[in-house]
Amino acid sequence: MKKVVLYTDGACSGNPGKGGWAAILQSGGREKVLSGGEANTTNNRMELMGVISGLEALKFSCEVDIYSDSAYVVNAFLQDWISYWLMSGWKTKGKKPVQNVELWQRLIDVTRKHKITWHKVKGHADNQLNNRCDMLARSEIDKLN
Numbered sequence: 851m852k853k854v855v856l857y858t859d860g861a862c863s864g865n866p867g868k869g870g871w872a873a874i875l876q877s878g879g880r881e882k883v884l885s886g887g888e889a890n891t892t893n894n895r896m897e898l899m900g901v902i903s904g905l906e907a908l909k910f911s912c913e914v915d916i917y918s919d920s921a922y923v924v925n926a927f928l929q930d931w932i933s934y935w936l937m938s939g940w941k942t943k944g945k946k947p948v949q950n951v952e953l954w955q956r957l958i959d960v961t962r963k964h965k966i967t968w969h970k971v972k973g974h975a976d977n978q979l980n981n982r983c984d985m986l987a988r989s990e991i992d993k994l995n
Contacts, residue, residue, distance in 0.1 A: 851965065852877060852912045856904045859919060859973075859983035860896025863991050869896040870990025872983040873904030882907060887990030896987065897923050898953040905960040913965045919973030919980055923957075927968045932958060 854877040862869040869891035875882040884903050888895070897920035905914065918924050926932055932954070935941070940948045948954065971977050974984065 852910060854908065854912045854914045855917070856901070856914055857917045857979040857983050858897070858900030858904055858923075859980060859987050860893055860898070860900050861984060861987040861991060862891060862893040862896055866890055866892050868991045868994040869893065870987040870994075871896040871900035871903065872986035872990070873900050873907070874979055874983055874986075875904055875907060877912075883986065885986045885990050887987075887994055889994055892950075894920075894922050895950055895953060898950060898957060900983070900987070902953065902957050902960060905957075905964065908964065911963050911965075913967075915967050915969060917969045917971050917977075917980065919971050919984075921970065924968050924970040926954070927961075927966075928970070 854875055857874045858872065860869065860871045868889055870885065870887040872885040884907060886903065901916060901918065901923055934943065935948050940951050942948055971980050973980065
């Protein structure tokens, strides 16, 4: 199984507001950079879109190490919020509807195709690829101005 490293980030100017996302895929000495934006969105939606877009770009099942500074995305898997949401009909432990359900469903669907290891990284720190994703996501916001 092919091994891939995926770095992602999302950003928003205002929350909600203009947003951007980015994904950097690396495998076998090659790199693919993806980014995009939306005119009216939230930071959490952009964080999800970065991961979704990166994984959807993979043509085959892979072993993927995903690096993100989004506790929202990473903890949903590492702390298994997903299982609770599925069992509770997409309700939080506080009995409120889970936000961004359609994106979570899309992400869950694409994660089933791969063997994934999740890594939470500190945002805006000394991680070069995380900082690069942040810069790319913010440049998508600038394109919307």
